[in-house]
Amino acid sequence: MKTLKIVQLYPREMNIYGDHGNAQVLKKRAELYGFDVEIAAHEIGDNARETLQTADILLGGGGQDSGQALILADLQKNGQVIRELAADGLPMLMICGLYQLFGNRFLAQNGDEMDGISVFDAETVAGEKRLIGNIILQTDFGEIVGYENHSGLTTLQNGQMPFGEVYKGAGNNSRDITEGARSFNVFGSYLHGPILPKNSKFADELIRLAAERKFEQKVLKPRDEQAAEELKKLDEISEKACKIAVKRPR
Numbered sequence: 339m340k341t342l343k344i345v346q347l348y349p350r351e352m353n354i355y356g357d358h359g360n361a362q363v364l365k366k367r368a369e370l371y372g373f374d375v376e377i378a379a380h381e382i383g384d385n386a387r388e389t390l391q392t393a394d395i396l397l398g399g400g401g402q403d404s405g406q407a408l409i410l411a412d413l414q415k416n417g418q419v420i421r422e423l424a425a426d427g428l429p430m431l432m433i434c435g436l437y438q439l440f441g442n443r444f445l446a447q448n449g450d451e452m453d454g455i456s457v458f459d460a461e462t463v464a465g466e467k468r469l470i471g472n473i474i475l476q477t478d479f480g481e482i483v484g485y486e487n488h489s490g491l492t493t494l495q496n497g498q499m500p501f502g503e504v505y506k507g508a509g510n511n512s513r514d515i516t517e518g519a520r521s522f523n524v525f526g527s528y529l530h531g532p533i534l535p536k537n538s539k540f541a542d543e544l545i546r547l548a549a550e551r552k553f554e555q556k557v558l559k560p561r562d563e564q565a566a567e568e569l570k571k572l573d574e575i576s577e578k579a580c581k582i583a584v585k586r587p588r
Contacts, residue, residue, distance in 0.1 A: 339374040340555075342548050345393035346379045347436060348401075348409045355487065357399030357433050359532035360541075364395060367538070368545050370569050372561040382412045386419045393428065394548040396420075400434030400488075400530060403446045403464075410452050413439055417455030424457050429547040430524040433533065437518065437526035438462040438490050447489070458519040458526055459495040471588035473507030473529060475517050479540045481505075483580040484529025492528075494519055501527050507588070523547050536583065538576040 344361050346353075365375045380389035390396065401409075413420075424430065438444045441460035444452045468489045475482040482502055491511040494500060500510070501518025509517035510528070518527035527533060534541040542558060549555040560566035 339372070340549075340553055341374040341376060342368050342394045342545070342552070343376045343378060343392055344395045344397060345389055346377070347396065347398040347432075348381060348405075348412075349379050349399070350381065351405040351409050352401040352435055353399045354402060354405070355400045355434070355530040355532070357397070357530065357532050360397055360399075360431060360433075360534045363532075363534040363538075363541050364397075364545060367541055367569070367572070370561055370565040371545060371549075371558045372565075373545075373549070380416075382409060386416050390416060390419055390423065393423070394552055395544055396423070396428060396430040398430070398432040398436030398440075400436070402435075403448070403450075406435050406439060406444065406446075406452060407450070410439065413455060414453065420455055421457055424522045424524045427523050427547070427551050429544045429551070431533075431544060432524070432526045433530065434488055434490075434528055437528065438492065440524070440526055441492065441519070442495075444490065457524055458521055459498040460492050460519055460526075461495070462490040462492040465489045465491045469508035469512055469528075471507060472583050472586050473509065473517070474505040474584060475502030475507075475509075475529075476505055477502035477540070479537070479543055481580075482529065482533070482540060483536050483583050484527070484533045485531045485583070486528045487530055488528045490528075492519075501525055506584075523551075536576055536579045538573050
């Protein structure tokens with residue numbers, strides 16, 4: 339079988355909103371498309387050649403300011419490797435705290451300045467109140483529904499592509515209509531929930547990008563008829579969850 343390896347960045351420190359669920363969704367759906375899937379982690383002090391450079395999909399989650407401070411030195415040490423992987427087309431999804439650190443810098447509430455690794459041309463400053471609630475985006479992958487919970491206010495620099503435009507919610511900073519960022523096949527977003535269970539089309543796109551990069555496979559096909567039925571059921575559940583979330587107030 340063709341094997342795809344999903345690597346999570348600092349899952350001990352950067353997973354306070356259930357973002358591990360993104361890895362589980364990708365694993366399940368990739369298996370139904372006929373791939374064997376391995377889930378691994380890059381922790382502080384790990385060798386990038388054995389973790390980051392073996393990844394087919396790289397995932398990162400949210401964390402408190404203290405968690406970001408703990409992983410910062412290791413992330414900076416591996417910044418060049420991550421930027422090279424990004425330029426090579428490796429699909430990545432970075433949520434909240436790691437989205438912020440994939441930018442140029444993050445200015446925390448206590449005044450500490452954390453230099454990011456500049457995959458995104460963006461800066462984040464801690465705000466005085468949290469931006470919380472269901473959020474709807476328009477993206478290249480259709481409507482995306484999630485849940486935002488962040489105090490960081492992110493500003494994209496000129497020329498930096500957003501992940502999507504906000505239809506309902508605050509997004510990057512509540513001042514403009516941008517949410518998240520995209521560079522190459524790297525996506526950053528404030529959407530928790532986690533994001534992928536409600537957004538199967540976007541989950542499939544990450545799998546497709548990984549399969550195209552590794553195997554030159556541009557189209558995903560279910561493993562068999564039973565897998566096709568299971569994917570259909572998962573999509574129906576995803577669609578139902580979105581409809582419920584959209585109707586809920588902020």
